Amino acid sequence: MTEKIVFNIDGQTGRIDKILADFMTGTSRSQIQAWIKDGNLMVNDKAVKSNYKVQDGDLLELTIPEPEQINVTPEDIDLDVIYEDDALLVVNKPSGMVVHPSKGHLSGTLVNGLLFHVNSLSDGTANIRPGIVHRIDMDTSGLLVVAKTNEAHQKLAEQLENHTMERAYLALVHGVIPHEDGTIDAPIARMMIDRKKRTVADGGKKAVTHFEVIERFRDFTLLKLRLETGRTHQIRVHMKYIGHPVAGDPMYGPAETLSGHGQYLHAATLGFIHPTTGEKMHFEAPLPDFYSEKLAELRKN
Numbered sequence: 001m002t003e004k005i006v007f008n009i010d011g012q013t014g015r016i017d018k019i020l021a022d023f024m025t026g027t028s029r030s031q032i033q034a035w036i037k038d039g040n041l042m043v044n045d046k047a048v049k050s051n052y053k054v055q056d057g058d059l060l061e062l063t064i065p066e067p068e069q070i071n072v073t074p075e076d077i078d079l080d081v082i083y084e085d086d087a088l089l090v091v092n093k094p095s096g097m098v099v100h101p102s103k104g105h106l107s108g109t110l111v112n113g114l115l116f117h118v119n120s121l122s123d124g125t126a127n128i129r130p131g132i133v134h135r136i137d138m139d140t141s142g143l144l145v146v147a148k149t150n151e152a153h154q155k156l157a158e159q160l161e162n163h164t165m166e167r168a169y170l171a172l173v174h175g176v177i178p179h180e181d182g183t184i185d186a187p188i189a190r191m192m193i194d195r196k197k198r199t200v201a202d203g204g205k206k207a208v209t210h211f212e213v214i215e216r217f218r219d220f221t222l223l224k225l226r227l228e229t230g231r232t233h234q235i236r237v238h239m240k241y242i243g244h245p246v247a248g249d250p251m252y253g254p255a256e257t258l259s260g261h262g263q264y265l266h267a268a269t270l271g272f273i274h275p276t277t278g279e280k281m282h283f284e285a286p287l288p289d290f291y292s293e294k295l296a297e298l299r300k301n
Contacts, residue, residue: 009058016043017050020062021154028123028150030133030157040065072101072130077113082283087152087276088145089118092285095141095261100129114146121146122153134160134230139250142169142267143285147275155275160230166271169225169235170214170287172264172294173244174254177221181212184238188231197251198233200241207231209238217298220247220258224268235265261290 005024012019017036021029033050035041040063041048054060080092093099093110100111114121114131121131124147131146133156147153159165189204191197208228215222221244225235236252239245245253249263258264271282287295 005062005064006060009054009056009060011056012054013056014054015050016041016048016052016054016060019054020060029154031123033157035062035064038065072111072115073107074115075107075112076116077108079110079113079117081117082143082285083281085276087149087274088147088156090270090281090283091144091146093136093141093144093267095139095263095288095290098138099135099144100132110144118146118148120148122148122150124153133157134165136267137233137236137263137265139248139262140169140265140267141285141288141291143270143283144267145270145272152275156272159272163228164273166269166282167227167230167267168269169227170266170268170291171223171225171235171239172247172258172291173221173223173239174247174257175219175221175244176216177213177223177244179213181210184209184211184242186238186241188234188237198231198237200237205229205231207234207238209235215295218301220298222295236263258294260294261288264291264294266291 017029017033020032021027024032036048036050039047042061043052043058081089082092083090091110098109101109111130111132124130124132131148133145133147133153136142136144145156147156185208186200187202187204188198188207189201191199206229210226210228211223213221214224227234233252236246236249240252247253247258247264248260249257253263266287267285269284271280274281
């Protein structure tokens with residue numbers, strides 16, 4: 001059953017998501033941002049974004065949707081935890097693992113494993129996403145930071161929003177890229193004919209990807225990519241857009257591509273400011289064996 005909260009702004013100023021988080025004790029700011037993104041907040045009968053600055057006299061109406069009815073069961077899954085403390089942990093996710101449960105993936109996800117191994121996780125943005133600050137695709141391997149507390153979650157989410165969290169990927173792409181580096185600045189939107197896919201389109205959300213060439217092969221190029229923004233499928237969409245789709249990508253790549261364990265995309269580097277200590281944290285994860293073996297094969301050819 002949905003719930004509606006209506007109240008007036010009286011003398012307060014600042015971002016709407018922060019105002020609501022202060023008002024709704026026990027609800028994370030990231031959860032509120034997710035509700036706003038889904039169009040559940042009206043200010044003076046108009047939808048607004050999370051960065052809307054409230055004004056004295058504004059009338060807010062927030063609709064809290066009924067939680068998704070998916071039971072998340074703890075499962076004894078072998079997780080590659082490369083760092084852990086009282087506030088967070090950093091996990092090296094294998095290719096083929098889904099980050100959180102959904103109607104098509106009710107078990108075997110990272111969240112199922114986390115619930116078994118970790119005593120406490122943040123609320124996340126939904127009951128099926130405890131601890132999840134950011135996601136990577138099922139067939140992408142690599143580093144994720146997971147929050148144990150709501151305070152840690154919020155501070156890490158702010159670093160994502162402010163583009164201060166360091167994230168670098170290694171991608172093997174089709175074709176030989178002649179120049180040494182480049183930047184793709186192209187907005188990304190959901191496709192109208194296939195809502196699961198994204199595309200570069202006018203009116204989409206700003207998306208910026210920086211890349212540099214690491215190694216060239218006869219028909220492929222190994223790239224290091226840094227995300228300035230974090231749109232769904234951003235690297236995969238941007239690489240297709242410039243004519244160099246990620247090898248093994250079942251959604252955006254060509255029919256004839258490299259076989260393996262999904263797309264050759266690996267979240268190799270993760271850096272952030274620790275939400276409790278203020279320390280600069282930096283982590284690197286080596287390529288999965290199947291990825292390294294494919295590169296060795298390409299070098300021989």
